[in-house]
Amino acid sequence: xxxxxxxxxxxxxxxxxxxxxxxxxxxxxxxxxxxxxxxxxxxxxxxxxxxxxxxxxxxxxxxxxxxxxxxxxxxxxxxxxxxxxxxxxxxxxxxxxxxxxxxxxxxxxxxxxxxxxxxxxxxxxxxxxxxxxxxxxxxxxxxxxxxxxxxxxxxxxxxxxxxxxxxxxxxxxxxxxxxxxxxxxxxxxxxxxxxxxxxxxxxxxxxxxxxxxxxxxxxxxxxxxxxxxxxxxxxxxxxxxxxxxxxxxxxxxxxxxxxxxxxxxxxxxxxxxxxxxxxxxxxxx
Amino acid sequence: xxxxxxxxxxxxxxxxxxxxxxxxxxxxxxxxxxxxxxxxxxxxxxxxxxxxxxxxxxxxxxxxxxxxxxxxxxxxxxxxxxxxxxxxxxxxxxxxxxxxxxxxxxxxxxxx
Numbered sequence: 001x002x003x004x005x006x007x008x009x010x011x012x013x014x015x016x017x018x019x020x021x022x023x024x025x026x027x028x029x030x031x032x033x034x035x036x037x038x039x040x041x042x043x044x045x046x047x048x049x050x051x052x053x054x055x056x057x058x059x060x061x062x063x064x065x066x067x068x069x070x071x072x073x074x075x076x077x078x079x080x081x082x083x084x085x086x087x088x089x090x091x092x093x094x095x096x097x098x099x100x101x102x103x104x105x106x107x108x109x110x111x112x113x114x115x116x117x118x119x120x121x122x123x124x125x126x127x128x129x130x131x132x133x134x135x136x137x138x139x140x141x142x143x144x145x146x147x148x149x150x151x152x153x154x155x156x157x158x159x160x161x162x163x164x165x166x167x168x169x170x171x172x173x174x175x176x177x178x179x180x181x182x183x184x185x186x187x188x189x190x191x192x193x194x195x196x197x198x199x200x201x202x203x204x205x206x207x208x209x210x211x212x213x214x215x216x217x218x219x220x221x222x223x224x225x226x227x228x229x230x231x232x233x234x235x236x237x238x239x240x241x242x243x244x245x246x247x248x249x250x251x252x253x254x255x256x257x258x259x260x261x262x263x264x265x266x267x268x269x270x271x272x273x274x275x276x277x278x279x280x281x282x283x284x285x
Numbered sequence: 286x287x288x289x290x291x292x293x294x295x296x297x298x299x300x301x302x303x304x305x306x307x308x309x310x311x312x313x314x315x316x317x318x319x320x321x322x323x324x325x326x327x328x329x330x331x332x333x334x335x336x337x338x339x340x341x342x343x344x345x346x347x348x349x350x351x352x353x354x355x356x357x358x359x360x361x362x363x364x365x366x367x368x369x370x371x372x373x374x375x376x377x378x379x380x381x382x383x384x385x386x387x388x389x390x391x392x393x394x395x396x397x
Contacts, residue, residue: 102340177340184292184341188317191294 002260002281004028005041014281015271016260025264025285029056032259044281047259050076054252057263063244069251070206070213076255079208081201090197094190102177107170114163121156128152209254217250220277252278286312287321287331288345296338303330320347355397359387 003012008021018028023040031042033051047055053064053072064072081087128149135142245265252261260281268274268284275282291297297317304311304319310327312320321327323346335342352361363386367377381388387395 099340177343180340181292181343188292188294188297 001044002283003041003043004031004283007039013271014260015275016283017271019284023285025056025058025262028262028283028285032262044260045258048076048257050255051257051259054248054255054257055259055261057245057248057252057261057265057267059245059265063248066244066247067202067206069247070209071202073213073251073255074205074209076257077209078256079205081204083197083201083204087194087197087201090190090194094187094194097183097187097190099183099187100176100180102173102180104170104173104177107166107173110166111163111170114159114166118156118159118163121152121159124152125149125156213250213254216254217246220246220250220253249278252280255280257281286323286347287327288318288343288347289321289331289334290318290343290345291334291338291341292317292343293338293341296334296341299334299337303334357395359385360392363387363392 001012002014002016003010004016004018004023005011006018006021006023008023011018027038027040028042030036031038031040032044032055033047050072053068054076063069128145132142132145132149134140135145245267249267257280260283261278262283262285263274263278264285268277268282271282271284274284289300291300300314300317300319304314307326307330310322310324310330312322314320321331331342331344335344350356363381366386367380370380378389380386
């Protein structure tokens, strides 16, 4: 039993027709899934995870792959994939990984700045030495150049010390960054493993249900309305074929979904026939 | 050359796209790493990756190894002798024992 309260009135039953209302599919799905507060109030059985994949029959969204649809249907019927424990363990490890934050850029900048100043001071030293030499050769006064040279040498020594310290600090940060990359490497491996297990879980779940799916496909395939559906989604990027749509309808029919399915594709003439064809609670939009 | 190594799926994806778009600057691509030309454009591409993906992108500047300038003669000799050994199954530590060739732990403790 599903109850939907909208500004247009209250609808209840297992096959609701809301096509005359202005209710948006996204709001309705959010209300069913209890995701965000909407203007709608929906009372129904709580959706299970497969509802995310199968809960909306629409021509405006990309339809998940046949394998994803079948896997969701199989999960809704209580099938579990043999890879599930390994998947859960990998996912847990992945969530536990923490990559330490290392700021190497500041250390690099410090080395570059100190190096640049050091080079500048060395150049200045060479110039001053040349000038001093020239003044000595011409017996000119050398005191001011000597003072300049002494000051520059002192400054150079400071900057040299700073450059060495900066280089050591950079070495330390580089080592910490290298350690952090070990964690990143591990994270990437785990991500790949999780993705691989996800694919294998989908494949094995889909396999479990494919013969039932094929049988049901034959019974739904004769649905007259499928022939008259306009396969031009509102979104130009999405191209839905009648085959995709049929796969989705069959997956919903095969699935065991407690929460209502929102059908915004104009495939069915009325809510009752939709509920019957899909073997589920249905809300037509 | 600039060696760019990525450490996340997102960074790997961006590197793939960059390599596809700029094959004139990409010297070589290996899975989730690549070598870029050592030009300002190569640096620009590498820095864009780092800007987008932070620590998930490692950038190293590489140079060819001149073994005659950077590697001690005993190491070069050892490599040459070991690759020309008579019994292929002899591991290097056995091969080096009792000869003038440096043992593996010595080699590991010496920086280039």
